[in-house]
Amino acid sequence: MSQKIAGVKGMNDLLPGELGGEMAPVETWQHVERTARELFARFGYGEIRTPMVEDTALFVRSVGEETDIVGKEMYTFEDKAGRSLSLRPEGTAPAVRAYIEHSVANQEPLTRWYYIGPMFRYERMKTGRYRQFFQIGAEAIGSREAAQDVELMDMVVQLLEALGLKEVSLNLNSLGDDACRPVFQQKLVEHLTAHRAELCEDCQRRLESNPMRVLDCKNAKCQAVVQAAPDILQFLCEPCKAHFGDVRRKLDVLGVRYVINPRIVRGLDYYTRTTFEFIAAHPALGTASTVGGGGRYDKLLKSLGGPDLPAVGFGLGLDRLTLLLKEGGQKYAPPPDVFIAVADEGSADEAFKLASRLRREGLRVEFDTRGGSLKSQMKRADKTRARFALVLGQTERESGKGQLKPMAGGEPIPVALNEVAQTVRAAH
RNA sequence: GCGGCCAUAGCUCAACUGGUUAGAGCGCUGGACUGUGACUCCAGAGGUUACCGGUUCGAUCCCGGUUGGCCGCCCCA
Incomplete structure (x- = not known):
């Protein structure tokens, strides 16, 4: 008898029928993917498939060196030639890299892509959070209009509808841009510093490293401080305020329901203006209630050496979506x-x-x-x-x-x- | 990265305060029924009690480590 070899921690097998165990059966995955492909095609989005491995620098420069994702969660290794490579932790950066590399901007003014595939983050696992997880996402490059943000959100809403998921709410926020966010951050730091003693240990640390994160803290005392903190939406500059207003109005035009949630900060550095999350209230997910999120990243292309074009996108967690649909999984076979x-x-x-x-x-x-x-x-x-x-x-x-x-x-x-x-x- | 809980058959779980061949249900295979599934009945296969070490006359049970899983924190999908 040779020694048994187990799969890598945090990376799951997907089996057909009822063989699978904790994960939803592969038929459920196929159903979600099929539904998404058909729907996204109706919206005019084409599929892009990029490699699962990229130059480490791509993620350091896009996601942000100081983020948890890059700072401690990336699968980074050297190949035989000594290049530093990383398993992709998210889908936007590779898509943008490909967009720039193939000079797509010179060939069409507005590009809309979607992707489906595995992402990798070295994290402590729990329900709905794995080291290899699957995302389905979309990116729209070339439009700065609110209609583009709303089209993407509408696409997610329609996907969730098509999948029969009802208890999911759209949370909306704006982070402003280079003109107004620094002003807000300064006011925020002033406020938090004044109440420093009331903050939890983690938030006292965040005050230095990433003050926006305090807004997101679940600690009751911190929330009390946050309640009285300046509201980013009050600090938006005129162009950002107008854009945010347009987003809200166009969501209303389409009849898409949402709630304003100033705590939607997101963990990636590249976001500007619109950010949003889709949050599910479902016991199967526990605290992993965010099934998807996204936002606008108007500065990312230029910062990666590409044209100065605005863009917006989202990512959805397939693992979490399939977990929500697991019960009825059999019927897809x-x-x-x-x-x-x-x-x-x-x-x-x-x-x-x-x-x-x-x-x-x-x-x-x-x-x-x-x-x-x-x-x-x-x-x-x-x-x-x-x-x-x-x-x-x-x-x-x-x-x-x-x-x-x-x-x-x-x-x-x-x-x-x-x-x-x-x-x-x-x-x- | 931090804190807590857990690990027995493919699955869900038993096994008196440490006691000798570790059981049941479901599932799987075969038969009763030799050309017709399900229901019923009978039988069978399937376990190094996650792994390594320690305490003990004796460990599934107690202790330590490892690996894996779950919950909370952090963060996110």
Whole structure:
């Protein structure tokens, strides 16, 4: 016996049907992905697939050196040539890198992409948070208009709707821009410093490192201080205020419901103006209640050496979405139309051939390649939830006729062996 | 990165204060029913009690470490 090798901590296997354990079955994942692809195509978004590994500098410069993501959660390693590479911790930076690298700006004025794939962060795991997790996201590059922010939020809302997720609320905020955010931050630091003693230990530290984060603290005493703190929305400069107002108005035009939440700060440095999160109230997620989030990043392209173009995007956590949909997961796996059972050894080839032909004709056909007793094959037919069973033996071969037995009960349907597909379809 | 809880069959769980062959239900396989699934009945397979070490005459149980999982903090998807 050789030693068992286990999967890497925090990286999950997705199995079909009911084999999976804690994770939602792979059919649930396929359903979410299929739904998203179809919906995003309706919005005119094309798919982009970038490598899972990038130059480490890309994330340091975009996400921000001082963020937790880059500071302590990145899978960074050297390749054989000594280059520092990192497994991507998020999807926006690679998409923007590709956009710049392929000079897309010179080829079209407005670019809208979506991506689906694994991201990696070295973190302590818990429900809904893994070291390899999957995100589905979209980026719109080239429009500074509020309509673009709202189109993306509408796209998420429609996706959640299509998936049947109701208890998700859109939380909206604006972080201002280079003109107004520094003014606000200064006022905020003044206020927090004045109440320093009332803040929790963590927030006293945050006061130095990232004062905006205090807004997000769940500690009751800190919240009391935050209640009285200056409100970023009061400090927005005129252009930012106008933009935020436009976003709200256009959300209203589309009938998209939202709440203003000045605590939506986000963990990446590149955000400007609009930020938003989709928060689910669902016991399956525990405290991992944010299923998605995003915002505008008008300065990122230029800072990465690209054209000075505005952009906005979002990312959704597929792991969390599928967790919410796990209960009904089974229904996404279509059962076989017919199970072909072999009654005697001499009919094995003929049955095998029939199964093959029906599959070519478009039917979902189960056939037990191990053979075995008719009884065991019928049990298998039951287990696979096949709609019909068709037994093929000497009698059927000689007469060219058989019977489609409805596994759910009812009278068998006589059928000519060369008309099985038509008959099964007609029985729908 | 910090704090707490946990680990027995594929799954959900038992096993009297440490006591000898670690059990049950579900699931799986076969049979009763030799060309027809489910229900019922019978039988079978499946465990180094996560791993390593310690205490003990004796450890699933007590202790330490490791690994993995869960909860909270942090942060996020």
